Every structure is written in structure tokens, then in C-alpha cells.
Amino acid sequence: MRNGRIGRGIGTALGVGALAVGALAMAPSAGAVEPQSATLSFDCGTYGSGTATLSASQDGTSATIEVSTSAIKAPIDIGAGSVNSTLTLAKNGSGTTDFTGSSNPAIPAGGDVSTGPLTGTVAAGDSLEGTSLKIVVFGITVTCDATSAQSPGPFVF
Numbered sequence: 001m002r003n004g005r006i007g008r009g010i011g012t013a014l015g016v017g018a019l020a021v022g023a024l025a026m027a028p029s030a031g032a033v034e035p036q037s038a039t040l041s042f043d044c045g046t047y048g049s050g051t052a053t054l055s056a057s058q059d060g061t062s063a064t065i066e067v068s069t070s071a072i073k074a075p076i077d078i079g080a081g082s083v084n085s086t087l088t089l090a091k092n093g094s095g096t097t098d099f100t101g102s103s104n105p106a107i108p109a110g111g112d113v114s115t116g117p118l119t120g121t122v123a124a125g126d127s128l129e130g131t132s133l134k135i136v137v138f139g140i141t142v143t144c145d146a147t148s149a150q151s152p153g154p155f156v157f
Helices: 003-024
Strands: 037-043 048-060 062-073 083-093 095-101 112-121 125-135 140-146
Touching: 037 083, 037 095, 037 125, 048 112, 048 125, 062 083, 062 125, 062 140, 112 125
Parallel strands: none
Antiparallel strands: 037 048, 037 140, 048 062, 062 112, 083 095, 083 125, 095 112, 125 140
16 A cells, blocks of 8 residues: 555656646746847948847846947957947837947957947836947947837837
């Protein structure tokens, strides 16, 4: 009789474990930002103008956005981690939020400026659309203003 109880206990534990694994497999993934990539146009004054690609990801309330833009070309080789950036985004149609960072890949002279991941905090349902980008390289500040709406639309977290 004792072995029967142990067998049923193990079977019950295995069944509960299988249900838990199944529930986890069916749970929605954390970090479901849509769209994951968007474009918009920037005017950077005397430094140029062009399009930018924004790529977003999310992990809970933390989000990152990477920026690559043809609006600004590197005048000389720029080492990795040398670009300080602030991407300002309209938040939920009333107010703004900033994503900041100083991570960038090495950029060759004449290459498009890429920066990120820029980090920020989001809440479920936040709708964010890029409005401006400030880049500081070697003490020179470049401010770019969006001249188009983000396409295909704002990031929704």
C-alpha cells in the first residue's frame, strides 16, 4: 500500500509540473513591442538631413532603442562608446520621454551615425514616437528634429 501512495504522489507531482510548463509555454512573451522597427526623417541643421531607422525591444519595464541615421555622417573615425545620445519621443500623445545612452559601434569616417542601445522605462500600453535626437561626439552637439511621422507608426509597448 505504501508504494501505491508514493506512485500516486509522483504521478500527481509530474502532472502538476506538466501543467505549469504548459501554462508558461502559452503565456505571452514579455517584451512584445510593436512595431519592432520604424523609420522617420530628421533635419540636423548644418549637419545634414536624412532618414533614421529605430529598432526597439522590451524586457518588462525596461526598453531599448537603437538608432541608425543617414542624417549625420561621421567626419572622422569614431570609436565604439564615444557617442552620447538622447532620443526624445512623444509619449501617449501628451508629454515626452527620453531614451539615453553612450553605446555605439565603431563608425568609420563618412559612415552613417549609429547609436544604441539607448535605454528608457516604459509601461504597458505606452505609445512612443520619435521627435528629436541629440548626439554629442567629441564635445560637439548635433540636434536633429523629426520632419516626418514615424512609419509604420509609434512603438506600442
